[in-house]
Amino acid sequence: MPQEIEITDDQVKLAEKYLLPQGKSFDDERVAFMKDLSTHDLHAVPGSGKTTALLAKLIALEQHLPFADRSGVLVISHTNAAVDEIRRNIGHVCPRLFAYPNFIGTIQGFVDAFLAVPYYKSVYHRRPVRIDDEIYDENHFPDYKLSAYLNNRGDGKKLLYKYRLGKDGKLTLQLENKPFVFPETSGTYQKILSIKQELRESGFLCFDDAYILAQEYLEKFPGIINILRKRFSYVFVDEMQDMDRHQYDLLETLFGDAAEVAYQRIGDKNQAIFNAESEMLDIWKERNVKELNGSHRLHSATACIVESLALSPIAVVGNKTNTDGSAIDIRPVMLVYENDTVSEVISCFADEIKRLVDEGKINLASDNVHKAVAWTAAKPGDSANMIKLNHYHGSFSKDHAKLKINYPCLEAYLHYHQQDASKLASIRKSALNGILRILRLEEVVNPGTGRSFTKRSLVDWIKEQHSGFYRDFKLQLYQITALNIEQKKSEALKSLIKLATEVLSKLGKTIKKSKTFIDEKHVPVVTTSEEDPEQKSNCFVKNGIQIDVATVHAVKGQTHTSTLYMESFYQINVGGKGQYESSRVADQLQGTPLAAGAHEFIRQSLKMTYVGFSRATHLLGFAIHKSHFDALYNGKPNMDRWKVIIVPKPKKPALAAAK
Structure with a gap:
């Protein structure tokens, strides 16, 4: 059993002081969770404030640190953004929690720090250079013959990049333990195996490698499990539904049956959209389940719709009200469109x-986040009849929606960055990433460590080794950022190339291997139409109202004032349930429970709509084609929950008056 601790009412009040507006307090549902330090699962509906409740529990635990047995607290979340939010919200009041022996980080960070890196060091007697999928892919260098062969195969990239060096030293498809498509004696197998072995030995690992090494470590040294159980007596996993099977299994191996550890898994099975299948519903074996049913994001008219879409049944109670405590009187809207x-x-x-x-039901001064989302976006080769996100918003680009470390050319780094208040810092980071990419292509490493530079280590190295250049380096970075904001991208690119050249010269190098990367022109996926000034990249503006356009995956975890969910084509028609969410979830929206053995596409559609429909505090919209509306919704049960709007045809421009 872990050290017995009691969370007191005073500690709950302390958490309220730091986490809630003045005069507000946690309800009984959340206080019960805060005080419960036993092993259990917490299923929480969207907008329930489960992360805030977890933060409150951590503030309370901080008051008991350090523990008498010298053990610590382990907090695992799915993304760096989530970890940063934890640090930002309670770091200043929980100094002991963010120090040894405690650990707060991502599942990947935990696996790297406690399993993969220690095992790698024990085998190769040095730390890995980098654990990152993009950097890993970038360091594949097949010879000319193999490269030509793979380029002529439709699955060439998969063969080169998706196979891993398994624990038995053989090639396997990612973490699926599927063998290579060719015999082990074939030349292709041997050449790709050699590339993977060289990557492993040189310290360039992908994320899958970390889990392969972690598994080897635990198999060879099972005592590590007991060491980690003694290290962490309280383990909290937030957003459990976003874990992949191998992550789930690893956590279960470490803590699942540990009597000496309080292991709490927190999440919402119904929001498991980052898994390829709905398998989390099957592999997440529940134990001692508790629920948070009250949503502070959803009002009652939206909550009943969201509840009907839950794959794993759970009551959703809409507690959202206006700031004065009055009920939000906004009916969800169903927008019925046709092809034109x-x-x-x-x-x-x-x-x-x-x-x-205009009616005073939405206040743009305080409630001003509006999103239009869809499940799928257009891909090359799609039929024009497959309605996807780009049909609704022609200039949508996934590259704008998702920032990456690597882009195909240097110019692209000046196009993709955040478009919000942190725009200046985002452009600076993107420019630095472009310089780092050049350094990697030129095979330049930090002279002091022998490893690839990071943004921080590059800036530190320049400051320490070339102090006279350091000030000019920062000034040039600022000028590149300013030029980019002013849309002077050609000048910004020239300045970025100049700066990269100067950095290379300080390292005794010149532009050679990176020349193609630098010279290649950026080609946007979709260009903005000059005829429609309101179509601005991934946002739409009308009458001063900006609606950001994104995929459902991109908005998971967000809260919006208004959310428009736009149906989109996904896969084939199965069981007469159509190819769009509106067809696949119609029965559930009308009150019919999901049939046992429902096809995976139907289950996925329910998850997507559950996530998309549960973002809005005020207005929920659902866009469906007239053919789907007429066949599946018009005159059917529960339609009184919706206000139906027929999307009007575009207004034709007025003809110029005759002279």
């Missing part, structure tokens, strides 16, 4: 937002 009005859907939604603003 699909591009008007977002505009129609903007008109509905404007109407609610």
Whole structure:
């Protein structure tokens, strides 16, 4: 059993002081969770404030640190952003929690720090250079013959990049333990095996490698399990539903049956959209389940719709009210479009937002986050009849939606960055990433460590080794950022190339291997139409209302004032349930429970709509084609929950008056 600790009412009040607005307090549901330090699962509905409740529990635990048995607290989340949020919210009041022997980080960070890196060091007597998928892919250097062969195969990239060096020293497909498609004696197998072995030995690992090494470590040294159980007597895993099977299994191996550890898994099975299948519903074996049913994001008219979409049944109680405590009186809207009005859907939604603003039901001063989302975006080769996100918003680009470390050319680094208040810092980071990419292509490493530079280590190295250049380096970075903000991208690119050249010269190098990367021109996926000034990259603006456009995956975890969910084509028609979410979830929206053995596409559609529908505090919209509406919704049960709007045809421009 872990050290017995009692969370007191005073400690709950202390957490309220730091986490809640003045005069607010946690309800009984959340206080019960805060005080429960036993091993259990917490299933929480969207907007329940489960992470805030976890933070409150951590503030309370901080008051008991250090523990008498010298053990610590382990907090694992799924993303760096989530970990940063924890640090930002309670780091200043929980100094002991963020120090040894405690650990707060991502599942990948935990595996790297406690399993993969220690095992790698024991085998190769040095730390790995980098654990990152993009950097790992970048360091594959097949010879000319193998490269030509793979380029002529449709699965060439998969053969080269997706196979891993398994624990038995053989090639396996990622973490699926599927053998290579060719015999081990074949030349292709041997050459790719050699590349993987060289990558492993040189210290360039992908994320899968970390789990392969972790598994080897535990098999060879099973005592590590007991060491970690003694190190961490309280383990909290947030967003459990986003874990992949191998991550789930690893955590279960370490803590699942540990009587000496209080192991709490926190999440919402119904939001497991980052798994390829709905398998988390099957592999997450529940134990001592507790629930948070009250949502502070959803109001009652939206909550009942979201509840009907839950794959794993759970009551969803809408507790969201206006700031004065009055009920939010906004009915969700169903926007019915046809082929010739699909591009008007977002505009129609903007008109509905404007109407609610004019009626005083939405306050743009305080409630001003509006999103239009869809499950799938257009891909090359798609039929024009497959309605996807780009049909609704022609200039949508996934590259704008998701920032990456690597882009195919240097110029692209000046196009993709955040478009919010942190824009200046984001452009600076992107420019630095471009310089780092050049250094890697030129095979330049930090002279002091022998490893690839990071943004921080590059800046530190320049400051320490070339102090006279350091000030000019920072000034040039600022000038590149300013030019980019002013849309002077050609000048910004020239300045970035100049700066990269100077950095290389300080390292005794010149531009050679990176020349193609530098010279290649950036080609946007979709260009913005000059005829429609409101179509601005991934946002739509009308009457002063900005609606950001994104995929459902991109908005998971977010809270919006208004959310428009736009149906999109996904896979084939199975069981007569169609190829769009509106067809696949119609029965559930009308009150019919999901049939046992429902096809995976139906289950996935329920998860996507559950996540997408549960973002909005005020207005929820659902865009469906008229053919789907007429066949599946018009006159059917529960339609009184919706306000139906027929999307109007675009207005034709007025003819110029005759002279």
